[in-house]
Amino acid sequence: MLEFLFSDLNINAEDFRRKALHWAEKFAQLAYFDGNNIPYLYNGFENLLAISDAKTVGFSGEKVFAALERISTSGKFWCGLLSYDLKNQVENLKSQHEDFIGFPEAHFFEPEIQLTFSEKTVGISASKVATEEILHQILTTAIPETQPHEISWQSRTSEEKYLENVRHIQDHILEGDVYELNYTIEFFAENATVFPVQLFEALNKKSPTPFAGFFRLNDSVLMCASPERFLKKAGNKLISQPIKGTIKRGRNPKEDAFLKDQLLNDEKERAENLMIVDLVRNDLSRSAETGSVNVEELFGIYGFQQVFQMISTVTAQARPEENLASILKHTFPMGSMTGAPKIRAMQRIEQYEDHRRGLYSGSIGYLQPNGDFDFNVVIRSLQYNAKTKYLSYKVGSAITIDSVPEKEFQECLLKAKAIMEVC
Template sequence: MRIESFDLLDSKDKFHQKALHWSGQFDEISFFNSNGMSDQWGKFEQILAVKALFSFRANENVFDQLDAFLRLHQSQFIPGFLSYDLKNEIEELQTTGKDQLEFPEAYFFVPAITLRWMAGQVHIEAEDPVKIYQAISDTQIPAITPISVQVQSRWTKGEYVKAFENVQAHIQRGDIYEVNLCQEFFADDADISPMEVYHRLNTISPTPFSSFFKVGYHFIMSASPERFLAKRQGKLISQPIKGTAKRGANPTEDQQIIADMLRSKKEIAENVMIVDLVRNDLTRSALPGTVEATRLFEIQSFEQVHQMISTITCMQDPEVANVDVFRNTFPAGSMTGAPKIAAMQICDQLEARKRGIYAGSIGYFDTVHDEFDFNVVIRSLLYNKQKRYLSFHTGGAVTNQAAADQEYQECLLKASGILEALDASLGE
C-alpha cells in the first residue's frame, strides 16, 4: 500500500461527489464529511474508505468479537457501525419491535482504498494511488433523477400522544426522570439512488458528523449533528445534544430563539440530566478525578434547527480497553433518558419498531494512533435496497414539564430535512 497526495483540480465538493459515484462499484463504502464544521477534536475534512480487505459482522457476542478483530488489525483505519440494540448485550434488555431493515448489529471493515481530504489536497492510500485519482477525475456525475417516495408515519398523532402520556405516567410514579421517545417514518417499495439522496440531504442539512455507509444492499445516509464519543491522545470526549428549537426567519429572530433556549428551565433541565448520565457512564472508563463537564449549554445552529450541546471529557484509564469504553457508555444517553436502563425498558415497551442503527453509532477506529470518533445516528435515513424498504426515526425528550403537541411538532421538525431530501410529504 502506498500513500500519495494530489492537488484538487476540481473543487473539493465536486471531487468528493465524483469520488462517491466512483465508489458505487464496491460493496463496502464509508464516507465521513465534517462539512467544514470540524472542531478541535476533528481529524479531517472528509474521508472515503472502500472495498473490504477484511470485515467484521456480528449479531451476538459483538463486543468481545470486535475487540479481537481490532487487535488482529493493528495500524489500520477501520470504519463501521454499532446498532442501538446492542444495549441487549450490555444490559438484561430485549427488543420486541419488528425489524424490516435487517441490518447487522455491528459491521466494520479494513479498507483497500482510503481517501483523505485536507488543505486543498486529497491523500490516497491504495496499491496504485495514481490510477485511483485518475479514475475518480474521469468519473461523470450522473444527471439528477426525480425521486418518488411516499413516506408514512408509523404512529398517528393520537398514538404518539398516547405513548407520550404513558411515559409521563412513569415519570409521575417516579420510575424515570426523562425518556427519549422515538417514532418511525417509513416508505414501502421505495426505489431511490442512495448516493443522490445523501448528496441532497447533505446539501439541505450539512452537519459535522455527516456520513454515507454501504454494506451490500444496506445503506445509511446520515446528517447527524451529534458526536457520541471520541478518543484523542488518551482523552475521551462526549458531546450530547439535548435541546432543540426551530431556526428563525432572520438573524434577529434567531438571536431571540437562542436567548429563549438559554433561559428555558425545561431545556436546561433536560440537558443537565443527560450530562449527569454521561458523566456517570464515563466514570467507569476514566482515571479517577478526571471526568468533567468542560462546556455546558452551548448553542450550535444548523440549517433547520438550533441545538443545545454540552461537552464532557475524561482521561481514559489505560487498563480499560477501547471496546470496553463502548460497553460502558453505549448507547448514547441522549437517545435513552434517565435513569438509562429504566428508560430503555420503557422505550422497548412503547415504541412500535426496532430502532436498529437509528440511535446507534457510525464512526471509525484508528488503530495506528489508538484513537476513535463516533457519531449518534440521528437525522438519518436507513435503506434496504433488496427489500426496497426505507426508514427513519425522530424523537425527543419527554419530561414532566413537556407538552405532547410541542414534542410531536419537534419530531416533525427533525424529519423536515429528510423529507425535503426525498422530495416527499408525509402521508396519512
C-alpha cells in the same frame, strides 16, 4: 499513502469528493465521513472515504465485544457501525420489533482503499490496486444527473397514538420509574425507488452537520446528517457531546438571536440537558481516572442550517488499560437517545415504540491504528434497503414531566423537516 494536489489534477475538492463517492458506490462495504468544515469544539469528523469488497474483512453478529477487543489492539484502521440493538449485548435487554433495513448489531471492516480529503489535497492508500489506477477511475467517473425519487411516506405511529404514549410515559415519570425518556417514531416508505448517493448529497447540502456520513453494507444503506458526537478518544482523553434542546432557526439575524436566547433560557430544555450530562458523566467515570471527569461546556448553543441545538461537552482521562471495546461497554448507547435511568428507559422504549431502531440512535465511526476513535450518534438520517426498497427515517424527543405532548410532536416534525424537503 500518496497525496495529490487538486490543483495538479485540475479539479476542485468538492467535485473530486463527489466523483469519489459515486465511484465508490459499487463496493460492498463503503464508509464516508464528512465534517463539512463546521467549527465545533474538538472538531467534527475527519473527511475520509473507506471501501472494501472483501467478504471476510468485517465482523458482525454475536460476541461483538470479543471482536472489538481484537481490533482495538490490531494497529490497523477500521470503519464500523454500532446498531442501537447492540444494547442487548451490553445489558439483559431485547428487541422485539421487525427489522426492515437489515443492518447487524455491529459491523467493522478494514478498508482495502482509503481516501483522506483536505481543502487542497487528497491522500490515497490501497492494498490491492495501484494508487494511480484508483485516481484515474475516480477522475473519469461521471456524476449522474439528479434523478427523481419515488417515495410515498407513511407514519407508523399516528399523532393520536403518539400523544397517548407521551402521557403514559409521563405517568411512569410521576411514579418514579424513569426521570426522562427519549421516545421516537418512524416514517417509512415501501417500494421506494431512490438513488442513495444522490439522496445523501441532497440531505448533506440541505442540512450540513459535523458528523455526516454515508454507510453501505451490501443492500443496507445509511444516509446521515447527524449534529451529535457520541464519543471520541484522542490520546487518553475521552470526549462526549450530548445534545438535548432544540429550536428552529429564525428568518433573519434578529429572530435568530431571539430564538437562540429563548433556547438557552428554557428551563425544561436545560433540565433535560443536565439530566443527560449527569448520565454521561456517570458512564465516562467507569472508564476514567478517578476525579478526571469534567463538564467543559454546559448548555452550549450551536447553530445549524435548520435548528439551534443545546450541546454540552463532557471529558475524562481514560485509564491506560481502556480501549474501544471496554469503553463502549460502559457508555453504549448514548444517553441522549435513551433517557435516565438508562436500563429502565430502554425497557420502556421497547414497550412504547412500535418500530425497531436498528442503526438509528446507534453510531458510525472509525478506529485509528493508535487506538483513537470517533463515533457519532445516528440521528437526522435515512435508512434504505436496496433489495426490498424499504426507506425509513426516525425522529424523537426527550419526554419529561414538564413536556407538553403536542409540542413534543411538533419538535419531531421540526427535526424531520430537512429530510422531508429532500424527499
